[in-house]
Amino acid sequence: MSVTLDQPDLAQSTDVAVQLSGVAKVFGHGRDAVTALENVDLTVAPGEFVCLLGASGCGKSTMLNLVAELDAPTTGTITRNTTRPAVMFQDPALMPWLTAGRNVELALRLAGFPRTGRREKAAELLKLVRLEGQERKRPHELSGGMRQRVALARSLASTHRTGAEDRPALLLMDEPFAALDAMTKDVMQGELLRIQAQLQSSVLFVTHDVREAVRLGQRIVLLSSRPGRVVREWQDTPDEDSPDLVDEINAKLREVISTHARKSA
Numbered sequence: 001m002s003v004t005l006d007q008p009d010l011a012q013s014t015d016v017a018v019q020l021s022g023v024a025k026v027f028g029h030g031r032d033a034v035t036a037l038e039n040v041d042l043t044v045a046p047g048e049f050v051c052l053l054g055a056s057g058c059g060k061s062t063m064l065n066l067v068a069e070l071d072a073p074t075t076g077t078i079t080r081n082t083t084r085p086a087v088m089f090q091d092p093a094l095m096p097w098l099t100a101g102r103n104v105e106l107a108l109r110l111a112g113f114p115r116t117g118r119r120e121k122a123a124e125l126l127k128l129v130r131l132e133g134q135e136r137k138r139p140h141e142l143s144g145g146m147r148q149r150v151a152l153a154r155s156l157a158s159t160h161r162t163g164a165e166d167r168p169a170l171l172l173m174d175e176p177f178a179a180l181d182a183m184t185k186d187v188m189q190g191e192l193l194r195i196q197a198q199l200q201s202s203v204l205f206v207t208h209d210v211r212e213a214v215r216l217g218q219r220i221v222l223l224s225s226r227p228g229r230v231v232r233e234w235q236d237t238p239d240e241d242s243p244d245l246v247d248e249i250n251a252k253l254r255e256v257i258s259t260h261a262r263k264s265a
């Protein structure tokens with residue numbers, strides 16, 4: 001196994017935020033082994049928004065976990081030239097006994113932000129996600145969408161860079177808006193695009209939702225199922241809604257799912 005992470009002196013460091021080369025992940029052993037990912041090559045540029053799309057069980061979350069160093073690949077290399085990545089899930093998983101402000105402050109503390117100015121920085125991040133004045137509310141006093149905004153502010157807090165570090169931030173998002181109602185989801189997608197354009201973070205965003213991928217991603221990567229492999233990429237996707245592209249990707253996704261179903265039959 002070869003895993004290379006956090007190497008600021010990479011030759012290609014200026015144009016690569018994350019690079020997966022020949023990555024495979026196998027869970028279990030022998031007859032029970034599950035190959036979740038096989039021979040995955042993927043590069044994310046600094047400031048790029050990449051959506052990972054695929055059927056349930058194709059290895060999207062596994063890939064995020066590997067990039068986040070929550071797990072290690074079985075084979076292959078992962079190179080990351082970013083700040084410590086922030087991970088955001090469908091469940092905001094806020095500390096229920098802490099206020100919104102304190103939840104964000106905690107992430108800043110864990111990211112090494114100095115005590116002085118931490119409260120102000122948390123307030124600034126909550127303002128960025130349009131929760132100005134809500135710092136003292138506890139999670140149960142907030143709506144689902146507001147809780148996800150706090151979770152987004154907390155993610156941004158955890159990408160904090162120390163000192164002269166000049167590496168791009170990386171957000172790893174695992175279906176963060178899947179549990180929200182359609183209108184709140186739409187608003188949150190817009191907010192994420194606004195914030196990403198402002199902060200120029202690299203984003204690796206997992207979704208099942210083709211429309212969401214088309215709206216958010218500058219690049220869309222389609223994975224096959226078991227083993228998860230990159231089967232198709234769409235580059236430079238348009239900013240505006242593009243029903244034709246949604247139809248094209250849906251057709252390809254259906255094809256990938258039916259091929260998998262035939263293989264498993």
Ligand SMILES: Nc1ncnc2c1ncn2[C@@H]1O[C@H](COP(=O)(O)OP(=O)(O)OP(=O)(O)O)[C@@H](O)[C@H]1O
Pocket residue numbers: 027028034035036054055056057058059060061062063208226
């Ligand atoms: N810890 C584990 N032990 C064994 N198998 C696992 C483990 N984690 C994931 N898998 C298997 O690896 C495959 C990929 O799982 P993963 O959760 O990455 O898929 P996914 O694309 O994120 O799915 P979903 O869209 O349903 O969340 C699945 O077959 C899953 O059962």
